[in-house]
Amino acid sequence: MRRQGDGKSGYPESGENRRATLKDVALAVGVHVSTVSRALNPETRHLITPQIVGKIAEASKQLGYQPNTAAYSLRTNRTRTVGVVVPDITNSIFPPMIRGVEDALTPLGYSTLVVNTDGQPEREAAILDTLFARGIDGLVIASVERENGAIRTLASRGTAIITVNRRMDDPAIASVTNDEAEGVRHMLNHLVALGHRNIATIAGNQNLSTGQRRYEAFLRNAVDMGLDVGPLRVGFASTFNEADGERCMEELMARGGDFTAILCANDRLAIGAIMALKRRGMSCPANISVTGFNDMAMVDRIDPPLTTVRIQQYRVGYAAAELLLERMTKRSELHRPQHLVLPVELVVRGSTAPPAQNSGIIALNNSLKSGARRQKISAGKA
Amino acid sequence: MRRQGDGKSGYPESGENRRATLKDVALAVGVHVSTVSRALNPETRHLITPQIVGKIAEASKQLGYQPNTAAYSLRTNRTRTVGVVVPDITNSIFPPMIRGVEDALTPLGYSTLVVNTDGQPEREAAILDTLFARGIDGLVIASVERENGAIRTLASRGTAIITVNRRMDDPAIASVTNDEAEGVRHMLNHLVALGHRNIATIAGNQNLSTGQRRYEAFLRNAVDMGLDVGPLRVGFASTFNEADGERCMEELMARGGDFTAILCANDRLAIGAIMALKRRGMSCPANISVTGFNDMAMVDRIDPPLTTVRIQQYRVGYAAAELLLERMTKRSELHRPQHLVLPVELVVRGSTAPPAQNSGIIALNNSLKSGARRQKISAGKA
DNA sequence: GCTTTAAATGCAATCGATTGCGTGAAAGTC
């Protein structure tokens, strides 16, 4: 009455292109909407005579029927939407993960809502709120810190949650991460094999599992290998970015700790470290070898190409989505602690080299002070 | 009866944590749901006595009421969701745009659904379908080709659509793009100022406005400046990526066209071109200057740092979202053709230099053939 | 041939919000 012209045929008017509903299909076939609903749902299709199913399928295709998501959600309380929370989509390690999640979920009719926290816990809280207002079915979180009460309560209340790349200390929160320990071990092996014995590190934020685990692995393996790691050889970054890498490198150099190589907790810190070196007139790898972690896009093209640990960014996302799917569909899976750790791979490029005789921070600081700057360095280069 | 225990208080049971609904708030305050609905909506709030509005506001906060998105959408046929269609989120020029869109939209209660087409038109069609099945309010498209019937019909049927970064030939489809012509003009000026007279180009896909407009601007300005651009100096890429840049550069070199600089339609093509040069034992910028377009993340850190045209990726996205908002809210805006062109900026870095006497493809090819390879090149470098 | 059982389909309530219309009370008019 409100819209259907005189509605003689029961078909939607040709003039207005309203989307077809179950009702339209039902009218076209001459059955009840509930029959159409069941015929169109693979789970309940067996309840309907195959012949009618055929007619319904045809009519629905004919009319271009597409189920109304809002109505479905309202009735079933499921949205077929998952939230993906990242610190910043602009940070190029996240897009491949997001892509992995999407590629795993899209074919199954799920959509993903990507949101950015900018690493601010308050923002994160607000964002989780809006995601829940939207009524998501599950959550993939790449931005999580080692401890987060909000997420723990969400999980215990029955929300399907999985963390990617990072994990929480609480083992109850499922995760898909990379083998940080192995990555660090490979890298240290590589540096030692090149001849380095004095190795420093720029550790990441210790509130993040990546930061903490990589640092811990560094300490453990360095000791195992008989390397000497004094406090003069450790810098702590608060953020995983170039600026902080630069700052840490400056500090390490200023403190005068002697080392010929530096293992950075991720690629961006490494890039910052290299910048700091360059600004001091030093060269990587001639004077100091620098290593990264993650194998971010483009680090193979920077100067020097970065030696790093390749993590499987896309697969981490993909695997997380698969695990999340199980949790969203089978209630039994919901509270099973589950932690997938994907293997990593050492990628040796140009930022590491054997230590030169006169390389290392102390040697350099001395030579720089003595004014023989340019010469020394280009000598080291040859 | 189905769930509410004996429901003596009307409040949701404390044991089960069902989300509060309008009804819950209404019961708590002792008014009708429609009153609560009006009180909570700023548009209709004036219809309700301020005192009652106060009570309702308090109760709804108390109960942690959050409107059910599905119910709202079902009733109003609006989802407060916009689709963002990009070729590939993994391509680092898109995340800043997406971020711009999100930052403009999120504060207003909109969510964004990001999808990837991988540059495949069939995939794009399927993706648009699923977006529409979701019932989005508007569409931001970064993946659009110059002609696309599906999008034109969508737009004419009243969907709010805006293209970013690229635009369609049809002026009816609103867009936010960058000033391609100015960018190319600045770049040619820069090269000419350095002393280059023989300038080649690797043009982008001519089905994309970026490819077409940049190429057109190249031709027009080159002619204006009295430069000679024969067919030997033009390569066409079909895809904006490194591999195609490499291929085009190879072809240009093989064809033997003489030039000392090459203007590439975007950064990725430029990176490919530089790789091709390196593989041939040539150097950028000593032998050939190479320029890009976009100022993608990290191109300032590659070797050599890329001279390019900076587009305002984030602002393009932000502006597009703002325009889209108008179109989604005011029906009058819906069919107004609207094209915003943002200014660009030349960024001179290390990949451009004055031409050396013996630089250029022909000179190099000759010297290479004569076997004096290493020497010539390092001479050119000094 | 009549009852029992199963299979296929229809009926109607429901999810939670919005909104046109109706109603009662208070305020204003003459």
Next chain:
DNA sequence: GACTTTCACGCAATCGATTGCATTTAAAGC
């Protein structure tokens, strides 16, 4: 003081799909 107007709120339909239950029809059993 009777009437109109305005204001504040309630009523109930509605959006489009799902689903427990009722009903009809057909098949099976004896």
